[in-house]
Amino acid sequence: MRVTRRTTAAVATATALVMTLAACGGASSGEAEPSLRTHTDVGVYTWWAAGVEKTGLDALADVFEKQHPDIRFVNDGVTGGGGSAAKDHLQSRLENQDPPDTFLVHAGAELDDYIADGYVVDVSDLYKKYGLTDVFPKDLIDQLSTEDGKIYSVPSNIHRANVMWANPSVLEANGIDPSARYESIDAFIADLEKLDQAGITPLSVGTTWTQVHLLETVLLGTLGPDAYNGLWDGSTSWTSPEVTAALENFKTVMSFTNEDREERDWPEATKMVIGGEAAFNIMGDWAVSAFDEADMTLGEGYVAVAAPGTAGTFDFLADSFTMTADILSPESTEAWLETVSSKEGQVAFNKIKGSIPARTDVDRSGFTDYQRMALKSFEEDAIVSSLAHGAAVPVAQLNAVSDATLKFVGANGHGDVSAFQSALAASAG
Structure with missing residues (x-):
């Protein structure tokens, strides 16, 4: 297991608890040792620190806390700077074995280095578990998949570049x-x-x-x-x-x-x-x-x-979330990814951010004229990957x-x- 700040804190807490119980005579040889897997947080790393991005993240966190009231959302990202600066900071955390539970990334080839370095895990099973292969367009599934058919992120939205x-x-x-x-x-x-x-x-x-x-x-x-x-x-x-x-x-x-x-x-x-x-x-x-x-x-x-x-083509990029490898509680991260991919999460987030849901089974009545136009294009047009935004290379x-x-x-x-x-x-x- 990688050692993180949260892991260190959990160890300290567990150690203190053992010492307290021993001093009070409350622990017996038949009682279970305190577990390091008792925390109920999910640390989410993004660069969404202002404007509609921050408001959208807050809305997504609200849905998460309603769907998973026993797990606390923790904004574990940067408070300033754009995506480029945030990625440099994230890389430093990953290299220093201080990973967030899940982090924002552009779906597609931008993930290649994270995959090669073993920083993220395959989440293909979650696509089956939550029926995402039935509600995401096939072209999108193809764009998200590696050559060996694995998928390493869950998109919260879809943007159109062209x-x-x-x-x-x-x-x-x-x-x-x-x-x-x-x-x-x-x-x-x-x-x-x-x-x-x-x-x-x-x-x-x-x-x-x-x-x-x-x-x-x-x-x-x-x-x-x-x-x-x-x-x-x-x-x-x-x-x-x-x-x-x-x-x-x-x-x-x-x-x-x-x-x-x-x-x-x-x-x-x-x-x-x-x-x-x-x-x-x-x-x-x-x-x-x-x-x-x-x-x-x-x-x-x-x-x-x-x-x-480019009429008839949808040049896509997607803000997606990973499951980081060797984290303290994969179950909490899975819960976050479930919310990110859910109808409620995708609708709440995208209505604010101006992008569109990756799901094709959402109620479109509450979206803007532009978003309804984009939803139609995403459903009908050929999907290609953005160069400038990490999907293609x-x-x-x-x-x-x-x-x-x-x-x-x-x-x-x-x-x-x-x-x-x-x-x-x-x-x-």
């Missing part, structure tokens, strides 16, 4: 279809040129990770879902002419973005569309919270459509892709498609 947000008033004022629907990247680029000539920022983007996010949607929109998936399973070569064309498209699209992108994160880039400074932004559907806060109505104040060339490869993207289109980027393509091919090993 969403384009647009200001219809800006489009209409410049003679562009305000529906913002594009069947191809080429058609999209033609309208970016019109907006640029009119003095409008055509497409807003933020710092490097948002540019990688844009890269994945351009790859998907140029290659199509099958060839895009092939980048991750090896059936599509990174050095192919099709990928060259996609990277040329990415370079062109990036040339129509705001020059101060390195000074912005996704909220600031989204606000450019909200304020009419930019026509388009491509970002995951967590961006809907910014439009909601601005009291804008879908279809009137803003539109949300599939990114150019391990952390090391994503870091290499991010470094290559910064060198390509960063403030001092070389702009050499051939060198960019070689770096991406090298990242795939």
